[in-house]
Amino acid sequence: MVRDRRHVGLGVVGTGKIGLQRARLAAQHPAVSFLALMDEDRAKAVGVGEDLGADLVTETAAELANDDRVDAIVISTSEPNHTEPALTALAAGKPVLIEKPLALTLEDADQIVAAAEAAGVDARVGYSMRYLQKYSVGWDNVSSGMIGDVVGMTGRVYSSRAQGLAILNRSVHATPVVDIATYLVDVACWYLAPQVPVEVVSRGHGTVFRDHGFDVDDVAWSMIRFSGGTVFDVGVCYMLPLGFPTTGQSIRLELFGTDGALLIDDDHRDQLLYTERGYQNTYAESQKLNFAFLGSRTTGEWVGETMFGRLANETRAWIDYVATGNECYLTPLEQARTVLAVTLAIEESLATGESVPIDQGPSRA
Ligand SMILES: NC(=O)c1ccc[n+]([C@@H]2O[C@H](COP(=O)([O-])OP(=O)(O)OC[C@H]3O[C@@H](n4cnc5c(N)ncnc54)[C@H](O)[C@@H]3O)[C@@H](O)[C@H]2O)c1
Structure with a gap:
């Protein structure tokens, strides 16, 4: 301190x-x-x-x-x-x-x-997810060996097409893989370090985004092999219909180790709102819901002058870090570069059907 x-x-x-x-x-x-x-x-x-x-x-x-x-x-x-x-x-x-x-x-x-x-x-x-209590406490337990050696990991994230199209309309190359699966890949690299991802094979399918003019799969499922042998299975689906109650990300993340398991439920099904007045997705204007998973807004929630959620925790932690020098665990650049290499390799595997080695970068080449 x-x-x-x-x-x-x-x-x-x-x-x-x-x-x-x-x-x-x-x-x-x-x-x-x-x-x-x-x-x-x-x-x-x-x-x-x-x-x-x-x-x-x-x-x-x-x-x-x-x-x-x-x-x-x-x-x-x-x-x-x-x-x-x-x-x-x-x-x-x-x-x-x-x-x-x-x-x-x-x-x-x-x-x-x-x-x-x-x-x-x-x-x-x-990457913000690192500053949601459930992922950081999970990391603390996994990295201190509580579930033994991690042999496998699985994660998936889904949302409505309102989110997917809002992102693609802003940045056509920010596909659901590069822009969203990236969060889970970052968490996997964080949890599994010092292992690094070495190879990926992916399959995808879809018509919804293509019908909107974006040559992007609606679902993309990938298997990533890490250097110590751990296999991470990651999926993203950002094409659910506009009435689907998630207004940000619904996530499951599970790890299986030689001495235990970690199961994280971040679907937001524990907080349901029904309203006749319309619940607005603040990130994507095209989505206004009667039935909503409260707390699923990726950005978090303002209540008066207080902001709750992962983005708020992360921003405060980074400013604290700059002001005090105290430790923070926002993703270092090298790791973020590796995460990008993985998501680009997923895109390549989706396009070619081949297994793709992960570019390890100039410092590890
Ligand atoms: N951590 C999270 O939970 C989270 C959630 C959503 C988005 N993001 C990320 O945040 C970033 C911004 O997303 P957003 O939703 O705020 O997008 P946005 O389109 O609402 O805002 C981007 C802003 O950048 C400005 N801009 C673009 N190019 C610029 C330039 N060269 N110089 C100065 N200003 C420029 C635009 O005018 C716009 O105001 C993206 O990288 C996105 O992936 C993170």
Whole structure:
């Protein structure tokens, strides 16, 4: 426990749905003494800045990164646009929190990893699930050996097509595999370390997204083999009908070890709301429900001025880390790069039907 505490000037690049939450949480955080915002849609950043009482709204990401009052930067831009602002922040020597997935190509991811190494700057990727109590306590027990050697792991995540189409409409290459299965792959890499994923074989099928003009499978199931022999079976299905009650992610994650098992139920079937007034999916406007799984919003929930959920816990933990140096377990860049390699290998296997080796990256090649 480090007793040293300092005030932090925080910058947020990208003030869309997620950047807005990060910025609002930063504005509330007692260690944040200065808040700067930037979005390529300047009017959006100005509006958020006025609502939150931000100290500065800049025209460019470089202007924000090079401002002496900014100590650390959150990159909350859409998926294809993480690289440039991340490189700019790292070149300025500022710690960064980058939204998942790290990038959409391994070339971009490698550039970010190399830039962080060259600058000697700490950079993390916000996978959020690591900051939901059930996954972090699970990790603590698994990594301390409570279920013995993990021989197998299975996980699946599903949601309605409202979510899937909202993502694809924003970033056509952010497929359900690259943008959503990535969360479970990150958790698997976290739980199973020091094993690393070495090979994947996948099968998919679907017509719903294709009927909407996206050449993407509706379901994708994959088997990933890790270096110690553990097999992880991961599935994603983001095409359920609009009336389906999940408004974010419904997840099951299960691990089987030589001395036990860990079974995590994150389906949200424990909190059911029925309303004649329409429950709005805050992430995807096309979904308004009578019957909803409360708590399934990926972003979490605001109750008055308090935000509950994984994104809130993660954002506060990262700001705490920047302010105090205390340990945090947001995904390190190298791991996020491996996760991207796995999801791209899944896409390749879906396309070719072949088993695909995982690109281990320049440092492990
Ligand atoms: N951790 C989580 O639970 C979670 C949940 C949802 C989304 N995400 C991730 O957060 C990121 C943002 O998603 P979102 O839902 O907020 O998207 P969004 O479209 O609502 O917001 C993205 C914002 O970035 C801005 N932008 C895009 N390119 C930019 C650039 N080059 N410079 C400055 N601003 C730029 C856009 O104008 C927009 O305001 C994505 O990577 C997504 O995968 C994370």
